[in-house]
Amino acid sequence: MDSAPSVDRVGYLPDGGQTLMKLVVTGPFGVGKTTLIRTLSEIRPLHTEEVMTQSSVELDDLSGVPAKTTTTVAVDFGRLTVxxxxxxxxxxxxxxxxxxxxxxxxxxxxxxxxxxxxTRRLGDSFPVMDAVEEQGLPYAVAVNRFPDAPEYDDEVLRAHLDLHPGTPLVQCDARDRRGGVAALIALAEHVLTRLP
Ligand SMILES: Nc1nc2c(ncn2[C@@H]2O[C@H](COP(=O)(O)OP(=O)(O)O)[C@@H](O)[C@H]2O)c(=O)[nH]1
Ligand SMILES: [Mg+2]
Incomplete structure (x- = not known):
């Protein structure tokens, strides 16, 4: 008897023998979260993105992100094997x-x-860092370098963001795979050192 065709889940389920780690990519509106997940994901990422409508004009502050035309209304999801x-x-x-x-x-x-x-609006990340700390989640900070944003040395950014010396800080471009992977590896290593 022919077996029923298997549901094609290749790419969505790991092959076994692997360590699985769920990580959250977060940050203020327009900082590059969706872009980073799109850049990194080895599967076609799931985005629940909507074109912004007039009704969000008063809600979503576009200052600093004038080119933005879509907004994430729920979550982005992607997967990356390192x-x-x-x-x-x-x-x-x-x-x-x-x-x-x-x-x-x-x-x-x-x-x-x-x-x-x-770097044009570092303060927008403060409430996000507070929320992450409230959840008790270890975190790393990735500064997404936009071409027209001022550049600072890591020490200056650490001081501005009031980072704990143990918190990893990485500067990257959300559209560039190598920098994004480095940011996630820094986070994964940080997480692993904190596991019991
Ligand atoms: N120049 C530049 N543009 C970026 C970069 N990252 C994101 N963008 C653009 O910035 C806008 C906001 O990015 P998006 O990923 O949607 O932000 P999100 O709201 O955090 O998900 C989009 O138009 C992106 O194409 C970057 O590193 N450099
Ligand atoms: Mg988004």
């Missing part, structure tokens, strides 16, 4: 503070968070 058979499941959160109540659900089971920041 050396040593560690499979990272990436969950992007919406950036708008009105969605913070969704966080607990999105972050449930996550081992760590990558908080994205933009």
């Amino acid at each position: 050396p040593d058979d560690v499979v990272l499941y990436l969950f992007g959160t919406p950036g708008q503070e009105r969605f913070f109540p969704l966080w607990e659900d999105i972050a449930r089971g996550a081992l760590g968070a990558l908080v994205l920041a933009d």
